[in-house]
Amino acid sequence: MKRLMQLGVPVGIVFIVVMLVVPLPAILLDLLIAMNITGALLILLTAMFISKPLDFAAFPAVILVMTLFRLALNVSATRLVLLDGYAGKVIDTFGHFVVGGSLIVGIIVFAILLVIQFVVITNGAGRVAEVGARFTLDAMPGKQMAIDADLNSGLIDEDQARKRRLEVHAEADFYGAMDGASKFVKGDAIAAIVITLVNLIGGFGVGVGQKKMGFGDAVSTYSLLSIGDGLVSQIPALLLSVATGLIVTRAVGDQDMGSDILRQLTARRTPLRVAGFAGLALCLIPGLPKIPFIVAGGLMLLASTRIEEEDEQASPEDEAHAALPSPDSPEVLAAEIQVDPLGLELSADIIDLVDPSAGGDLLERVKALRRKVAGDIGIVVPPVRTRDNLDLPLRTYAIKLFGIEVARGESPAGTVLAIGDFLGSLPGEPTREPVFGLDAKWIPAELRNQAELSGATVVDRASVITTHLAEVVTTHAARLLGREDVKLLTDVVKRSHPVVVDELTPAQLTLGEVQRVLQTLLDENVSVRDLVRIYEALSLRAATSKDTDALVEASRTALGPAIVAPYVTDSTVHVISLEPQLEQQMLEDLRPTEAGAVIAMDPDLGQSVLLQLSSMLTEAENQNLRPVLVCSPPLRPAVRRLVRPSLHQLPVLSYSELIGADQVRSVGVVSAAFVAPSGMAVTS
Known part of the structure; x- marks a missing residue:
């Protein structure tokens, strides 16, 4: 069946091309004309029963195939009319019975159908398709931004975003194709006029000139058949034009077009009542027939009473709407006041950066x-x-x-x-x-x-x-790491190392305490990718102390090689160290605070330390070196707090973290000597 569906359309198109050059018997032409009319009716009904235009995305291609098929039928019918004076029972019936055998009536009916199709339906559908294509293309950047914004905010996942992007592109392609397909319909109407005129003139000429018929016989034999051929081709063309108009004017809905129209026309009681009473009032005009207007007005009033009964029961849509929270409800207000953790805003003239169509x-x-x-x-x-x-x-x-x-x-x-x-x-x-x-x-x-x-x-x-x-x-990064993020990362670790997590939290540390440790590591530019090593170190250290600095130092020791790796050049790490006397004095000046241990040292000595560090850091950078400051593990957190305000780019490591370097080279030693305000060198 699948193979048949793949070959059906290609074989049909080849057959249409053959029809243009190979004569067909009248009985086969009758069958093809019947298929043309019923096929056009099928297309019209399909256009009415879809809920959105993209459900019939193949419609532009169908228009082209059906137009070519109809023109091939015109060529075959013209060949039979001019050669044999007979083109099958269908065309003969339309030429004699439908228009009563009158050439004038046939021409008038044909002209009216042509005006309806060409002037009214095709022109309107073409204009709607053109505007729809333009608006759809103009709206693409905004739709793309909306999809990406929903994706970035977490409202949809990657698969949903990909599906919505495909729908946006498919919609633009569809309306662009419909803009071109409407030209086929318009060209088909023009071709029908030309073909019918050629058939009328050619048939009359063949009858009178070649077969020596009388004027009346030539009209009866050839001209009526030409009109019949025009009518036969105009009916499916009209159906296809109506289907085109329905497709391009179709708004997206949840149901088919017929259901939407009836539901919306009968959704309000008042319009039906006014229309019903207006129909009854027309009976008062002298000379107008009473029964048709009484029937029409009565049906409107009857429908209005039915609507009144249904209004007593709330529709599912109304119930769903009533179930939605009020715009002033706490839930809605809470959702509106939520702040995005990370946002990127662009001025109006650089929106092209997020527009895929603009690159x-x-x-x-x-x-x-x-x-x-x-x-x-x-x-x-x-x-x-x-x-x-x-x-x-x-x-x-x-x-x-x-x-x-x-x-x-x-x-x-x-x-x-x-x-x-x-x-x-x-x-x-x-x-x-x-x-x-x-x-x-x-x-x-x-x-x-x-x-x-x-x-x-x-x-x-x-x-x-x-x-x-x-x-x-x-x-x-430390500010962006929330409690929920820590829970997510912990759950990921638990899948592969459940024992590590079970020992740590909540038995020894809460998620909040783990979060504080991870935030401190991130604040010091330490990656927390190796959560297994971090959690193992925290579990061991938390058994004796829950002090944040102690927990951080335990984690850093476990991550030693990874911490020092970014500062290793040619297997060597360049360090700035503290003079032993200065380091001992700093240890004696350590004071615990709520934010962690700090060094309560002499202000002048502290200023001297910072000046020496700044000078050594600048000299090392001029030599394309990236030095680190090293000290003992108990002192490292306090030294980090000391140097961070003025030298935030200077990493502070402990001696235990240098195990990842093959060689350690000193680029300077900070001494306890400092310059007093008077310029005199003083030793503490």
Whole structure:
């Protein structure tokens, strides 16, 4: 059966082409004409019983095939009429019985059908198809953004988003095809006029000129058959035109067209009553027949009484609507005031970045970014809600965290970002790269190759935004890790290592305490991908202490090789260390607080330590080195809190975390000597 369906249409089209050149017997022509009429009726009924236009997506192709089939029938009928003066019983009946054997009546009926099809239905359907195609294409970017926004916010999954995208593209393709298919219908109507005129003139000429018939005999034999042929072809053409109009004017509904029309016409009692009384009132006009208007008005009033009875019972739609919460209900208000953890807003002129039809792939890159960040730091980044913001200045984007803007940048349309030291020869607008603060320039996209040849690094607009977003996510990863995220990650670990999780939570630590440890690790740029090692270390340490700093240090020790790995260059890690005397003094100055241990040291000594660290860090960076500050494990959290406000880019590691490096090379030692305000060197 499947094979037959695959071959049916191709074989039918080949047969149609054969019909154009090979004569057909009259009995076969009768059969094909009957199939043409019933096929057109089937198409019309199918168009009425679908709930949305895409349910009949093959309709444009069907129009083309049926139009070609009808024209092939016209050619075959014309050949039989002119050669034999007979083209089967169907055409003969339409030529003699349907129009009463009158050529004038036949021409008038044919002309009326033609006007109905060509002037009214086809013209209107063509205009609706053209406007529908234009509006559908214009609405595609907005629909795509809505789908991606729902996906990013978690309202739909990947499969649902893919299905909705396919529906959007299918809808655009359908209305575009319908715009072209309506031209076939219009051309078919024009061809019917030309073919009928040619048949009338040719038949009269053959009868009078070749077969020496009288004028009346020629009209009776040939001209009436030509009109019959025109009527036979015009009826299925009219049905197909009506089907085209129904398809392009069909709004999406839950039921077929007939059910929708009857339900909507009879949904209100008042219109039916007014129409019924108006029909009865027309009986008062002298000369009008009373019975037809009484019957019509009575039916309207009877229908209105039926509607009144049904109004007493609430419809399923009304019940469903009543079941919906009120717009002022606490549930709806609570849903509206929820804040998106991560948001990306674009100004109106850079929406093209998220429009696939314009080549925009920002949303796809954001999805890829979520996967990359999850692989790098080990957390599930919340969906990024992307939307437009008319309040933003032109060419601007803003990154928001929990509804608060944390970063902003520019992405001018038609440009790329060139980064480098020698950009003076390139036209464009100077700026700074938003993540690393490097000198850069927005240059026209056409100059990309020229900029690359000059040694500059060229980055497209979407990559600039994605990189900026990645930096924000990495910097604020601790804030983005919520309690639900910890529960999700813990459940994932439990599937493969149930014993580890069962020992840790809730027996020893609550999810909140685990969350605090993971947030601290993320805050110190430590990936939490290896949750199994972290949970094992926490389980061992929690047996003796639940202090957050102690738990963090235990986790860091377990992750030692992974922590030091980013700072290893050629199997060597470059370190800045503390003088033993200074380190001992810091240990003596440790003071516990609610936020963790801090070093209550002399302010001048603290300032000297920070100045020495800053100088050593700058010198090392000038040598293309990436040093780390090392100290004893008990002191590390407090030292981190000391240096973070002014030297946040300086990693602080403990000696136990250096086991992942083959070699350790010192680039400086911080001493306890500091410079007093008077300039005198003082030793503590």
